[in-house]
Amino acid sequence: MAKLDGKTALITGAAVGLGEGIAEVYAKYGARLCLVDIMAEVEATAERLRREYGAEIIALVADVADKAQMQAAAAQAVERFGRLDIACCNAGVCRLAPFEEMSDEMRDFHIDVNIKGVWNTCQAAVPYMLKQGGGSIVIASSVTGDIVADAGEAAYAMTKAALVGLTKCLAVEYADRNIRVNCTQLGYARTPMVEKMAHESNPADPESAIADIASAVPMKRLARPMEVGELFAFLGSDEASxxxxxxxxxxxxxxxxxxxxxGVN
Ligand SMILES: NC(=O)c1ccc[n+]([C@@H]2O[C@H](COP(=O)([O-])OP(=O)(O)OC[C@H]3O[C@@H](n4cnc5c(N)ncnc54)[C@H](O)[C@@H]3O)[C@@H](O)[C@H]2O)c1
Structure with a gap:
C-alpha cells in the first residue's frame, strides 16, 4: 500500500514549479488530487500525471486570493472524491524591489496571494476535515522571512514569516480534532519563480545568479521540486501523525x- 492511498489532496499552485513537483509525488504515492492554479496550464500538468501515474485528478483554474473560488474548489474536490484529507497551500508569489520604491499595490499583491491565499485555502478545507474527523494541512512558508532574507524581499519575507504564525495557531486550535498543520521552510529550488528572481537580480546574466545560489549552499545545488514534494507527502501522510x-x-x-x-575546507 502506498503512503497516500485512499487520501484526497488539494494542491494550490500546481501548474508548474514546486506545486507540480508536490503533485507528482502525491500521484506517485496514490493520492487522488484536486490541482488548483490561476493558470490554465494546470490541466496539462494533470493530464501528464494521469498518463504517467494513472492518478485520479481534477484540475481547476482558481485564484487562491478569492475565497469564493477556493470554497468552490474544495467543494468540487469533495463532490468528486467524497472527502478531503490534505490541503497543500503552495501557491505563492515573489517580486523583488527596493523597499523605498515598493508600491502599496505590490505589497498588497503579496499579502493577497501569500497570506490571504493560504488563509482562504485553509478555511475552505477545514470544514470538510472537521466533518470527516481529521486532516492534514501543509503550508509553504520559506527560510525567507522567518530565518533569513535577501535585499528586495520585504513584502515576500513579511508574508512568508506570517505563515509560521498561522501554522502555529491553526495547529493548536485543531489539535484535539485531529487536524495537523505544519509548514515547510524551503531554501532555493529551481522553478519559474526563482528563474524570474534571478533575472531581476542579474538581468545581464541570470544563470550566474543561480550558480551563485548553488555555490553558497553547503550541498552545492538547489532543491529539486520532487524533493520538496517528498516532504509535503510525509507531512500530509499518517506517517507524520x-x-x-x-x-x-x-x-x-x-x-x-x-x-x-x-573553517578548514
Ligand atoms: N522556489 C523556491 O526556491 C522557493 C523557496 C521557498 C519557498 N517557496 C514557496 O513555494 C511556493 C511555490 O513556489 P515556486 O517556486 O514553485 O513558484 P512558481 O512561481 O514557480 O509557481 C507558482 C505557481 O503558483 C501559481 N499561482 C500564483 N498565484 C496564484 C494564485 N493567486 N492562485 C492560484 N495559483 C497561483 C502559479 O500560476 C504557479 O503555477 C511559493 O509559495 C513560494 O513562496 C519557493
Whole structure:
C-alpha cells in the first residue's frame, strides 16, 4: 500500500514549479488530487500525471486570493472524491524591489496571494476535515522571512514569516480534532519563480545568479521540486501523525554557514 492511498489532496499552485513537483509525488504515492492554479496550464500538468501515474485528478483554474473560488474548489474536490484529507497551500508569489520604491499595490499583491491565499485555502478545507474527523494541512512558508532574507524581499519575507504564525495557531486550535498543520521552510529550488528572481537580480546574466545560489549552499545545488514534494507527502501522510505546528527546514544546509571564509575546507 502506498503512503497516500485512499487520501484526497488539494494542491494550490500546481501548474508548474514546486506545486507540480508536490503533485507528482502525491500521484506517485496514490493520492487522488484536486490541482488548483490561476493558470490554465494546470490541466496539462494533470493530464501528464494521469498518463504517467494513472492518478485520479481534477484540475481547476482558481485564484487562491478569492475565497469564493477556493470554497468552490474544495467543494468540487469533495463532490468528486467524497472527502478531503490534505490541503497543500503552495501557491505563492515573489517580486523583488527596493523597499523605498515598493508600491502599496505590490505589497498588497503579496499579502493577497501569500497570506490571504493560504488563509482562504485553509478555511475552505477545514470544514470538510472537521466533518470527516481529521486532516492534514501543509503550508509553504520559506527560510525567507522567518530565518533569513535577501535585499528586495520585504513584502515576500513579511508574508512568508506570517505563515509560521498561522501554522502555529491553526495547529493548536485543531489539535484535539485531529487536524495537523505544519509548514515547510524551503531554501532555493529551481522553478519559474526563482528563474524570474534571478533575472531581476542579474538581468545581464541570470544563470550566474543561480550558480551563485548553488555555490553558497553547503550541498552545492538547489532543491529539486520532487524533493520538496517528498516532504509535503510525509507531512500530509499518517506517517507524520504526531507532527503538528512544526516548521521543517529543507534547504540543503543553506542557512547553516556562519561565514563564507572561516573553517578548514
Ligand atoms: N522556489 C523556491 O526556491 C522557493 C523557496 C521557498 C519557498 N517557496 C514557496 O513555494 C511556493 C511555490 O513556489 P515556486 O517556486 O514553485 O513558484 P512558481 O512561481 O514557480 O509557481 C507558482 C505557481 O503558483 C501559481 N499561482 C500564483 N498565484 C496564484 C494564485 N493567486 N492562485 C492560484 N495559483 C497561483 C502559479 O500560476 C504557479 O503555477 C511559493 O509559495 C513560494 O513562496 C519557493
Amino acid at each position: 504526531y507532527l503538528t505546528g512544526s516548521q521543517v527546514v529543507i534547504d540543503g544546509g543553506s542557512t547553516l554557514p556562519e561565514t563564507m571564509s572561516m
